[in-house]
Amino acid sequence: VVIDVFRASTTVVRALVNGCRMLIPVLTPEEARARAREFGPGEALLAGERGGRPIPGFDLGNSPREFTRERARNRVVIFTTTNGTRALAAATPAAATAVGALVNARAVAAWIVAQGRDLTLVCSGEVGALSLEDTVCAGLILDAVAEAGCVLEMTDAARVCRVLAAHYRRRLDALLVDSFWARELDRLGYGSDLAACIELNVHAEVPVLDDGAIKPSGSVP
């Protein structure tokens, strides 16, 4: 399960909820432009960010708010972000990969339980450094897996995530102040995206990786 709460994971969930057919995660803007040429006119959108900022010539940035039903429905989104798509690339050897966020934490936990496999949570973080919000999200997903009756065998890092989840569960808005990346996004003018990213369990959608694309779990066999 790949987590990038601010904002890639949340944006991916929102896009699928609003009818996007699939998101194709790629590592570079150049690769995104090349992949878009495989699709008919108006079929694919280019989306993503670098350092939190929009990419010149792209249709969309990385704000969940941009992926409205009107923009996303029936579209293919070619998607590249600083940390999130790199974390997805790291997860490709897994037998099954899903995208986790606060907005779909409980749904992801149910998907995990249904998989019945060993679980690795990949917290995207910020250019290699730990990020508070991804750590908290991982802990909340683990809590939900435990609440579903699974007996967890946890690494020390998993324990750390659960202690963080217990601390922030009832004050997720404190993440907007405590998280470095939240403060940075606010400084860049994306503060209004953040409230949508800290809503807990508002979506049942579980985006899963299938043949290099992120699709609604219901559409994947």
Add this chain to the structure above:
Amino acid sequence: VVIDVFRASTTVVRALVNGCRMLIPVLTPEEARARAREFGPGEALLAGERGGRPIPGFDLGNSPREFTRERARNRVVIFTTTNGTRALAAATPAAATAVGALVNARAVAAWIVAQGRDLTLVCSGEVGALSLEDTVCAGLILDAVAEAGCVLEMTDAARVCRVLAAHYRRRLDALLVDSFWARELDRLGYGSDLAACIELNVHAEVPVLDDGAIKPSGSVP
């Protein structure tokens, strides 16, 4: 500040408390044997571990209990451990480096405040993975720095450490159960070392790195 609570940091503090002149951290057992030849007969001791186990032909392992006053006093200890000495090597570019453990957390905080510099806490962890006890120790040191009146500008990782410290502060013995490495050391027969490693603030000694050797901070200009 380099932290390896189970057991290297605690052992280093204990050795200096018991009169050891200095510990020379080296990366390999071969390097340890080579360095020992620089000293007169009986002057230097070889100490350390690999995967928690003693190294064949070495005088001491990595148990704090082994570094008694009788063994340590006036001796030079050539020291190599799986994770701790690697973390020390990573810290060598710092302007000043100290060894932090639970046993000397408050003393280390006072040393940090006296330095008046930016602070990096290096949690040794276990072969690249996060370790619970080092995370908690880093948080307790940060708490003590904050209690000394310093205003902290914290990374997300530092915040994580402080949340962990708040959770474990009054139940440090839970680390003996929750920490992977504590369970592993117990399995290897070193369970009796662990109680000595989770005593909080029992030593005022702050080991510092000086010219490639770890010495009592009082002995370094």
